[in-house]
Amino acid sequence: MKLKVYLFLYSSLFFKHYHHIDLLINTHKKNSNNNMTHLQRLVLTVLDSKKDEQFAHYENKAGLGRVALVACFLAFTGGIHFILLTTSLINGTYSIFQWSFYILVLVIFHLLEFFLTAMYNPRTCTADSFLVNHSKAYTIAALASWFEFWMELYFVPSWKGNLWNIYLGGVVVILGQSCRTLAMHTCGKHFHHIVQIQRSKTHQLVTSGLYSIFRHPSYFGWFYFSVGTQILLGNPFCVIAYALASWQFFNDRIPFEEMCLEEMYGKEYDEYKKKTIIGIPFIS
Numbered sequence: 001m002k003l004k005v006y007l008f009l010y011s012s013l014f015f016k017h018y019h020h021i022d023l024l025i026n027t028h029k030k031n032s033n034n035n036m037t038h039l040q041r042l043v044l045t046v047l048d049s050k051k052d053e054q055f056a057h058y059e060n061k062a063g064l065g066r067v068a069l070v071a072c073f074l075a076f077t078g079g080i081h082f083i084l085l086t087t088s089l090i091n092g093t094y095s096i097f098q099w100s101f102y103i104l105v106l107v108i109f110h111l112l113e114f115f116l117t118a119m120y121n122p123r124t125c126t127a128d129s130f131l132v133n134h135s136k137a138y139t140i141a142a143l144a145s146w147f148e149f150w151m152e153l154y155f156v157p158s159w160k161g162n163l164w165n166i167y168l169g170g171v172v173v174i175l176g177q178s179c180r181t182l183a184m185h186t187c188g189k190h191f192h193h194i195v196q197i198q199r200s201k202t203h204q205l206v207t208s209g210l211y212s213i214f215r216h217p218s219y220f221g222w223f224y225f226s227v228g229t230q231i232l233l234g235n236p237f238c239v240i241a242y243a244l245a246s247w248q249f250f251n252d253r254i255p256f257e258e259m260c261l262e263e264m265y266g267k268e269y270d271e272y273k274k275k276t277i278i279g280i281p282f283i284s
Helices: 002-015 021-032 038-091 094-120 136-155 163-190 217-233 236-265 267-275
Strands: none
Touching: 038 094, 094 163, 094 217, 136 217, 136 236, 163 217, 217 236, 236 267
């Protein structure tokens, strides 16, 4: 009997037959816990570690699968709307051009979020780095803007397809996106989507580039990007709603982040604050 158990253990180890390893380990420990030799314990320990490695490997594969799924979705969505953009421009259907431009802008935003995170912080990069599922509030806001656009296009078509909306919204969106992307690039490995409450050994206060003017250029860019998308869509109600919601979000987040930064850098950050601005109205 013992010989059969040993053979199964070794075959599981060398041929990676991980099926029912949990059952085997628990049963063998239960039945012969007091009589286990050093070799038996060693084999069981190795099998335990191999099992953990297998599950970790599976989780990594699942993570890569999610990344691939989101990337394919964004690429497909972007490709379809690029075709719509070009055909609507040729046909002069500016309301469809307006919508397609907006979707392309949104796709580029999410792809850049992931790309820059992968470039500078690959260890923290996951499917969540696309920020597609940023929060419930983000999803609700997106759905509300889509609902307003299509309802107004149906009931008040004269509100859509206006070139001044497209030009002004496009400029605000591009400036906002450029500021955020440049800020992430300047910050490099020090940039995180989650507020850091502890200073790591490699953490440094970034004060160059846009950071020499704005304390939070990525937030500055995101604020105007979000408002710009609604100008681009010609959504009068969501322009106001997005401006208020974004302002409230950053009004809550920025003071908390600055409190953490003051704890990390002390007087260095206090001096930095005196030389820079936030750039979002009524937040200082």
